[in-house]
Amino acid sequence: MDYNIIRVARVTMNVTDLNAAKDFYVNALGFIETESTNEYMALRGLEEHVHHSLLLRKADKPGVHALGYKVWEESDLEKLEQFFQTRGSRTAWLEKGAQPGVGRALRAEDVSGIPVEFFAEMDGAERCLQKYDLYRGARVQRIDHVNCMVPDVEGAVKFYTEELGFRVSEYTATEEDRTWAAWLHRKPTVHDVAFMNGEGPRLHHVGFWLSDPMSLIHCCDVMASMGYADNIERGPGRHGLSNAFFLYVRDPDGNRIELYNGDYLTSDPDFKPVKWDINDPRRQTFWGHKAPDSWFNEAVSFLDIETGAEVAKKQPLLAQRKPDFVT
Amino acid sequence: MDYNIIRVARVTMNVTDLNAAKDFYVNALGFIETESTNEYMALRGLEEHVHHSLLLRKADKPGVHALGYKVWEESDLEKLEQFFQTRGSRTAWLEKGAQPGVGRALRAEDVSGIPVEFFAEMDGAERCLQKYDLYRGARVQRIDHVNCMVPDVEGAVKFYTEELGFRVSEYTATEEDRTWAAWLHRKPTVHDVAFMNGEGPRLHHVGFWLSDPMSLIHCCDVMASMGYADNIERGPGRHGLSNAFFLYVRDPDGNRIELYNGDYLTSDPDFKPVKWDINDPRRQTFWGHKAPDSWFNEAVSFLDIETGAEVAKKQPLLAQRKPDFVT
Amino acid sequence: MDYNIIRVARVTMNVTDLNAAKDFYVNALGFIETESTNEYMALRGLEEHVHHSLLLRKADKPGVHALGYKVWEESDLEKLEQFFQTRGSRTAWLEKGAQPGVGRALRAEDVSGIPVEFFAEMDGAERCLQKYDLYRGARVQRIDHVNCMVPDVEGAVKFYTEELGFRVSEYTATEEDRTWAAWLHRKPTVHDVAFMNGEGPRLHHVGFWLSDPMSLIHCCDVMASMGYADNIERGPGRHGLSNAFFLYVRDPDGNRIELYNGDYLTSDPDFKPVKWDINDPRRQTFWGHKAPDSWFNEAVSFLDIETGAEVAKKQPLLAQRKPDFVT
Amino acid sequence: MDYNIIRVARVTMNVTDLNAAKDFYVNALGFIETESTNEYMALRGLEEHVHHSLLLRKADKPGVHALGYKVWEESDLEKLEQFFQTRGSRTAWLEKGAQPGVGRALRAEDVSGIPVEFFAEMDGAERCLQKYDLYRGARVQRIDHVNCMVPDVEGAVKFYTEELGFRVSEYTATEEDRTWAAWLHRKPTVHDVAFMNGEGPRLHHVGFWLSDPMSLIHCCDVMASMGYADNIERGPGRHGLSNAFFLYVRDPDGNRIELYNGDYLTSDPDFKPVKWDINDPRRQTFWGHKAPDSWFNEAVSFLDIETGAEVAKKQPLLAQRKPDFVT
Known part of the structure; x- marks a missing residue:
């Protein structure tokens, strides 16, 4: 179906x-x-x-x-x-x-x-793609993906691929060949949604697409100028996984936003998902930088679709919470 | 179907x-x-x-x-x-x-x-996306589209949309509201194929995707260094139509290649095709530069699928061959 | 002295x-x-x-x-x-x-x-170098040079080098080895002032330094968005001479501004001035583009230091007004 | 003199x-x-x-x-x-x-x-500035500066400014208003030489100028592709001090190289040196990142001009070895 x-x-x-x-x-x-x-x-x-x-x-x-x-x-x-x-x-x-x-x-x-x-339906709005005089900061172009921490990544992948028709582009495996994280897509980019092993469900970040790498660098400068240097959590850097040129920032409430440029086309059914060893340092950051602990530990709760109360969280199935090289 | x-x-x-x-x-x-x-x-x-x-x-x-x-x-x-x-x-x-x-x-x-x-099937090959030490020149990432001159653009659009399931992202209309050119896609980018009014059928160019705008600038420098300055036909510039940051180059045989960065996501069925007036100078080149005559006049013949002979060409249905502002 | x-x-x-x-x-x-x-x-x-x-x-x-x-x-x-x-x-x-x-x-x-x-003295003002949230358009950093059309380039070069202590970084020579244009500096960049053979004296343009090439590309987009596409006269391109990545724009009164990035260090007394043949297409535009006639013909008058009247102009000593390849 | x-x-x-x-x-x-x-x-x-x-x-x-x-x-x-x-x-x-x-x-x-x-004299060599087909990695353009750890920064500044004619562009002061570090120049950029408080004398790094920020990003990718990710010590980032967009890499022997783009013109005698508080986080990294300990602790010995033996090192006069915010 x-x-x-x-x-x-x-x-x-x-x-x-x-x-x-x-x-x-x-x-x-x-x-x-x-x-x-x-x-x-x-x-x-x-x-x-x-x-x-x-x-x-x-x-x-x-x-x-x-x-x-x-x-x-x-x-x-x-x-x-x-x-x-x-x-x-x-x-x-x-x-x-x-x-x-x-x-x-x-x-x-x-x-x-x-x-x-x-x-299926949303009101239209003026596209500002060619209103370059309105471009500011990171020049955010569009939503790209969401990334969630869940206790059972393999269960989530099975659900999204077998039931909802998503496909896996890349994934991270433990030494025992268990899926520790996975990137899944419907549109032919690296992902619409990703799942990482962790206490959850929690929203780790929302990713937005940028038009070019220099917009990301400029955003760092603008954020620092405006007093938001402490809101830059990680990056700029290159993910090995997805090849994204990334910057993670936290909004004033701690919600995490990824600014993202890089990616590649995943349209072909014979594209074989790229497998990464969780302890390969180039997976997380191609250039070898470590991510801060906050990036692994902090995420935002989901709210119940009826009551609005926080959705109960569970501990992850896989023991390892972050790569070995992050001490 | x-x-x-x-x-x-x-x-x-x-x-x-x-x-x-x-x-x-x-x-x-x-x-x-x-x-x-x-x-x-x-x-x-x-x-x-x-x-x-x-x-x-x-x-x-x-x-x-x-x-x-x-x-x-x-x-x-x-x-x-x-x-x-x-x-x-x-x-x-x-x-x-x-x-x-x-x-x-x-x-x-x-x-x-x-x-x-x-x-449906092609042999695999090593992806070099993260072999950055192999990056040279324009750092071509992937094929993006083909662009053809045809005598009857409206007929071609009808065929590709109604029979083969393509969708129109943008199009150019004459004063009489006839479709002078159209950009059609299957993958959710601006196009897989475009048709322009002209003697044809002929292949106008093949477009390749670049990862970022600076790779296009660097390619100009590399081409000039190597003695290929005369092979740069048009650009760098910005198309109003498609928002592409473009460079048109001719290979030693005159085949035209577009190096292309920009684009946007066209996945949504309620995305309304963008209409451009053929005589709007910003359509062809957002920055107002004129394209050289060669860009409008020269294209390559197709070969018969059985005999290999050149496919017969016809004169275009619409009289106007290029925008008014290109004198 | x-x-x-x-x-x-x-x-x-x-x-x-x-x-x-x-x-x-x-x-x-x-x-x-x-x-x-x-x-x-x-x-x-x-x-x-x-x-x-x-x-x-x-x-x-x-x-x-x-x-x-x-x-x-x-x-x-x-x-x-x-x-x-x-x-x-x-x-x-x-x-x-x-x-x-x-x-x-x-x-x-x-x-x-x-x-x-x-x-020797000018009032101070706040440096905005690190106020990145104020960056707009081309993000102009500082004045770099002025470029003048004069009837006797060799006389001007002699005056500035022998009397005022300027040094030549690059120059253009005719077939008869006459100096057709010259770039002179006091600060160790390619130039503070340049002279080109032409009716004059007239101010050809004022050049401003940009921090990076992408700011120049962004400026083209911003200008087009704001309705200034017709004010883009030439470029973006690379000068062979000076290695500048350039854009020439005209203000609403026709005054010509060069946005400029590239350059190199000219501090050393043993740096030998780079000589270019006026008819070498790579001199004017490394990538082979021709400059429009307006770029060769139009410039602004100087005003008398006492009366404010226009300074009288003379015809140039050298016959050739522009390179051969600009037809 | x-x-x-x-x-x-x-x-x-x-x-x-x-x-x-x-x-x-x-x-x-x-x-x-x-x-x-x-x-x-x-x-x-x-x-x-x-x-x-x-x-x-x-x-x-x-x-x-x-x-x-x-x-x-x-x-x-x-x-x-x-x-x-x-x-x-x-x-x-x-x-x-x-x-x-x-x-x-x-x-x-x-x-x-x-x-x-x-x-005063060095043999000439071919300038490759416009041989863009030879550009690789970070596309290093020229030497920009050296940075040394010395026990007595104020003494060094006095020597270079009062005796050798250098000028200070920026400096870092402790709470007691002692000069903890200083940037000095002869050519009108931010520096030819900088001194930082520390055990010394030792060479901290040699800085090389890049033509543009994207070359620095590309160098990270190239280094990672070639297996040099561990040689990236710090950055990419923006120094508050000097406004440099920087990357510190270590060669296979641990010698530290800074790849550097940004800077500004320091030609004017009335340019007032920029003062930074050592504990202002934006001084070291405008974007707020901390530098690794190795960056503060490791440097290379100098060799005696006659014997070639290591020059004896002394402990620094000022107690503070690194900013407070680097824990």
């Missing part, structure tokens, strides 16, 4: 201060603000033709409401409802208008307990 | 001197040479995991044997054979091994008389 | 509309505005620690008041006054405060009739 | 394996090899018009023979000899030909015991 999932398309998450978030996301990172109220702010990248890819909701503390995937057409939503109900997942509908700019949406829980959302 | 065409994947064309071609494509542009004989040279980009995307055949004069598209699986080829035969097109099979590195391939003629080829 | 000239430091020239100039220089090119009135606007680059490097004066038509050179100390000005008077040049003093931000200044006429100015 | 020192121009130091050094400096970093024997290798950057800027001598262990400064003319050498002898420093002459490519050279000891060398 093919549910015609096109790509990861939006994330809804909390921030505690919308003004602080605006300064960070719009002025420092270069997002375009589509719309704001006292309750939320809708942000899109420069090339995005839709209302938003990041919806920030004002709340008392961080938390992720849903990871949203765009499907081809409305009827795919009914098929997905049936699929999730057959599996015993709770589901919930958000009618058109319940969320700013978003059409009818189906929420459900994936195999790891992550709140996922599917929708 | 969906024939599961994934993407444009290879071009087979003639050169008159394989050594001259090697210096140009490998040393100046940075292709990886997979294999060479006295009769052909197979080239791939740095990220390509397959035998080649450009097959150059030694011949007395230029000519394009086929534009090759990769399909999902072997059974798609039979469906395509039936489709083309139903339409009255001649078809021809090249068995596995008949072409270096390529599995069984179906050749046919598209609605404009262009020799097209479909195949 | 050494007059301790440090570098070219400022240009004072007319514009007809200060608001139009502000949009162009500040919003599109990225200059910092130090100060403005109804009569003038003082602009500086991001790294400049002084009041301005470009002073735009409101006037009815274009014209250049003076090319300003910074000297080591006040006493150098008296020595220069004596030098110019000995040579029969008129001189004029502008007391401190007569020009915004500038200390006492000596004006005189060089051998070609160009109004030159010398000063 | 002005000794007409132009710039730092060469460093002579030991490596234990010339083949390993060649792979590192030529293949990975992109130096041009001028000449090699079993005993030494002479390297230059792409824009350098002279025999070498780095002379590597085969030896049993690391050690730095001399930091070499170019002076304007031969007679400056006699003046320098007299100066050093008056101060009680030993001096030694190396006649022309005693060192490959170098004319007559005077060696002496500076106030910190560092072996310095002065020369």
Whole structure:
């Protein structure tokens, strides 16, 4: 069964201060603000033709409401409802208008307990791709992927590939050949979603695509100029895995954003997933730098699709929490 | 009917001197040479995991044997054979091994008389994406698209969209709202194939993707250093249409190659094709530069799928051959 | 005699509309505005620690008041006054405060009739080098050089090298080995001032240094977005001569600005000036592009140091006005 | 007294394996090899018009023979000899030909015991600035500066500014307003030589200028591809001090090389030295990253100008060895 999932398309998450978030996301990172109220702010990248890819909701503390995937057409939503109900997942509908700019949406829980959302329709918005005079900071172009820590990566991979039609581009294996992390895609890039072994489910980061490597360097300079040097957590560097030129930054509430350039085309069914040894230093950082502990330990809780309470977390199945070379 | 065409994947064309071609494509542009004989040279980009995307055949004069598209699986080829035969097109099979590195391939003629080829299988090759010490010249990453001059662009667009499942990302319209040029894709980039109004069918250029804009600038410098300044035909510049940062170069036989960086994601079915007025100067070159006449007038003949003779050309349906602002 | 000239430091020239100039220089090119009135606007680059490097004066038509050179100390000005008077040049003093931000200044006429100015003191201003959040457009860093058309290049070179202590870094020679153009420096870059054979004296352009090549590419995009595509006259390209990565733009009044990155260190007395044949296509544009006729024909008049009237122009000594390959 | 020192121009130091050094400096970093024997290798950057800027001598262990400064003319050498002898420093002459490519050279000891060398003449070599097809790795352009750890920074600054005519561009002060580090220049860039408080005298690093920031990023990728990831010690990052975009790498013998782009013009006598608080995190790394301990602790010994034995080291006058924020 093919549910015609096109790509990861939006994330809804909390921030505690919308003004602080605006300064960070719009002025420092270069997002375009589509719309704001006292309750939320809708942000899109420069090339995005839709209302938003990041919806920030004002709340008392961080938390992720849903990871949203765009499907081809409305009827795919009914098929997905049936699929999730057959599996015993709770589901919930958000009618058109319940969320700013978003059409009818189906929420459900994936195999790891992550709140996922599917929708076919979103309001349009002006594409600013060629409004270069609006380019600021990192010049964020579009949402690229989400990355989650889950207790059972192999279970998550099986669910997304066998049930939802994702394909694996690259993965990390332990010495016992267990899958420690995996990168999965629907659109033919390295990923729409990745899973890493860890206490979870938690959202590790949301990745946004940049047009070129110099925009990432410039963003470091802009962040430092604006007083955000402490919000740069890791990078700039090159991931061996995915070949991404990356920068990880933390927003004022600690939500982690990856600025990302590199990637490659994964369209071909005979492309063989790239396997990496977890203890190969070039996997994490091609140039050999170690990631800070915070990058391995800190992530954001998901919120229940009905109650809004934090989704319960479990300890990971695999013992190793980070590579050997990170001491 | 969906024939599961994934993407444009290879071009087979003639050169008159394989050594001259090697210096140009490998040393100046940075292709990886997979294999060479006295009769052909197979080239791939740095990220390509397959035998080649450009097959150059030694011949007395230029000519394009086929534009090759990769399909999902072997059974798609039979469906395509039936489709083309139903339409009255001649078809021809090249068995596995008949072409270096390529599995069984179906050749046919598209609605404009262009020799097209479909195949599901190609030999693998080492991906050099992370062999940065091999990076040279433009650091060509992968094939991106082909661009053809045809007499009836609207007919070609109808054929590719209604019969073969391509979608239009952008198009150019005349004052009478006739489609003068169109960019069509299967993979979610701006295009796999584009058609422009002109005497044809002829191959205008093959486009290759670069990882970043500075590689394009460096390629200009390398070409000039090596004595290839006269082979730079147009650019560097920015296309309004497609937002590509481009450079057009001519190989020693006059075959035109576009080096290309920019693009954007076209995955969404509700993405509305971008319409450009042919006489909008920013369409052709966002920065306002005029293209040289050679760019509008010169292109390479296609060769018959059975006889190898040049495919007959027709005059274009639309009178205007180039934009008003190019005098 | 050494007059301790440090570098070219400022240009004072007319514009007809200060608001139009502000949009162009500040919003599109990225200059910092130090100060403005109804009569003038003082602009500086991001790294400049002084009041301005470009002073735009409101006037009815274009014209250049003076090319300003910074000297080591006040006493150098008296020595220069004596030098110019000995040579029969008129001189004029502008007391401190007569020009915004500038200390006492000596004006005189060089051998070609160009109004030159010398000063030791200028008011300080905040350096914005590390205020990356202020970076816009081309991110102009500092003034680099001026380029003038003069009727007698060899006479100008003799005057600047033998009398004022400049050194030649590169020059262009005709077939008869006459110097057609020359690049001269005091600071150890390729030039502070260049002279080209042509009707003159006229100011051809003022060159500003950029921090990196991508800022130049971004400026093209920003200019096009803002409607300034027609103000891009030439480039981006690479000069063979000087190795500059260049862009020539025209301000709303037609004053020509070069955005410039590349250069090299010319500090050593045993560095031999690089000689170029005027008809070597790589001299003008390393990548082989032709310059438009406007680039060879159009330049701005200088104004008399006393009367403010246009300085009389003469026809050039050498017949050839532009390279052979520019038809 | 002005000794007409132009710039730092060469460093002579030991490596234990010339083949390993060649792979590192030529293949990975992109130096041009001028000449090699079993005993030494002479390297230059792409824009350098002279025999070498780095002379590597085969030896049993690391050690730095001399930091070499170019002076304007031969007679400056006699003046320098007299100066050093008056101060009680030993001096030694190396006649022309005693060192490959170098004319007559005077060696002496500076106030910190560092072996310095002065020369006016060096053999010429082909400039490869526009041989872009030879560009590899970091595309090293030219020598920029040397950086030394010395026990008494204030003494060194006094010596170089008051006796040898250097000027300070930036400096780091402790809470007690003692100078902890200083950057000094003769050519109008941020520095020719810098001194940092530490056990010494020792050579901390030699800095080489790159043409653009992307060359530095590419060098990281090339080094990782070639197995040199462990040789990347620090960066890429931005120094607050000097505004340099930097990368510190260690050669196979541990000699530290800085790849450097950024800088600014320091020609003006009224440019006020920039003062930084040692504990301002933005001083060391504008983006907030900490430097590794090895960067603060490890440096290379100098060798006696007569005996070749290691120059004795002293403990630093100021207690603080590194910034507070580096724990």
